[in-house]
Amino acid sequence: MGPAAGWTQETTGTEVAEAFKSNIKGKTILITGVSPISLGESTALAIARHGPTKLLLASRTELKMAEVADKIAKINPNVKVELIVVDLSSQTDIRTAARKVFHLTDRLDVLINNAAVVTSARSETLEGIELQFGTNHIGHxxxxxLLTPLLLAGAEASGTRGTTRIVNVSSMGYRLSPIRFHDYNFEGKPIPPEEEPPKGIPAHMKPDVAAGRPYYGFTAYGQSKTANILHAVALKERLSSKGVQAFAVHPGSIWTDLSRNLSDDDRKIIEGTSTFWKNQDQGCATTLAAAFDPDLCDAKEAYLSDCHLVDVAGYAKDQAIAERLWQLSEKLTEGKANL
Incomplete structure (x- = not known):
């Protein structure tokens, strides 16, 4: 029985990284969404203490990443840190960033898809996709x-099946919405009952086309977080036989800079959603468990919360739905995983 058996919502990323330090040492790791006052920062700092060979930090603002890089240098000056500027709402930008990654390394051992956006007002990516779905899922x-060849190279070099990992930072907010295949862009198109928000969601917390409100930010966020889980399900199906594991995680309830684009009303709604608020170190614990816990090498499940595998609603784990989302995602990226 591994150390995770005794971990709870209070477990910190510092503790998890210490427990799995031998699994961190020598690894090349890429983390998206790294900036001050973020889970990306706390994840990077916890990892840096234990001798990874290289940390690739990817985010929109180089200056903010540089602040985190300076903190890493103080913790462990021997870690090589590379900064990759990328806007995940631009597919052109993503391809440019991926090319840079290939110039910086010939393998990846862990990819942590941590970046996210949450917003109250509807917006779109450069390709015309609803912003939260387009950034949180389609971008990742x-x-x-694009980076899968580097992950496969990492798996081949490691010699240990399942230690090469992809971790999607999702959220328990996935419970707010399944994938709206008939109206993923929130344009007011009719959708079947199975794509509506689950029963029990208050009326004021979901779209109402009849009332002239085809968009609601938290429903869109929920869709994107469901997509993060289904993405992990599909990746596991495609890559586990090749030595690459994939997981999605609920980091817990944490106040970070992510909430900066919410309205005052939506902030108040969030305030009432949890009885336990994690600090940033606690908030990165489950991500680190998913990335480095050796007991997960052969795990069939795809979702973790408080460092443990847990079950999810059917619409977030169904293989057929995961495959349908994969096909939609390929369509929205023109089916081209080429640089």
Missing amino acids: HLLTS
Whole structure:
């Protein structure tokens, strides 16, 4: 029985990284969404203490990444840190960033898809996709597909099946919406009952086309977080036989800079959603468990919360739905996982 058996919602990323330090040492790891006051920062700092060969930090603002890189240098000056500027709402930008990654390394051992956006007002990516779905899922789908050759190289070099990992930072917010295949862009198109928000979601917390409100930010966020889980399910199906594991995680309830684009009303709604608020070190614990716990090498399940595998709603684990989302994602990225 591994150390995770005794871990709870209070477990910190520092503790998890210490427990799995031998699994971190010598690894090349890429983390998206790294900036001050973020889970990306706490994840990177916890990893840096234990001798990874290289940390690739990817985010929109180089100056903010540089602040984190300076902190890493103080913790462990021997870690080589590379900064990759990427806007996950631009597929052109993602391809440019992926090319840079190939110039910086010939393998990846762990890819942590941590970046996210949550917003109250509807917006779109440069390709015209609803922003939260387009950034949180489609952006990471494309980036992961582009970097898969490096992950496969990492798996081959490791010699240990399942230690090469892809980790999608999802959320318990997935419970707010399944994938809306008939209206993923929230344009007011009719959708079947199985694509509606689950029963029990208050009326004021979901779209109402009849009332002239085809968009609601938290429903869109929920869809994107469901997509993160289904992405892991599909990746596991495609890559586990080749030595690459994939997981999605709920980091817990944490106040970070992610909430900066929410309205005051939506902030108040979030305030009432949890009885336990994690600090940033606690918030990265489950991500680190998913990335480095050797007991997960052969795990069939795809979702973790508080460092443990847990079950999810059927619409977030169904293989057929995962495959349908994969096909939609390929369509929205023109089916081209090429640089």
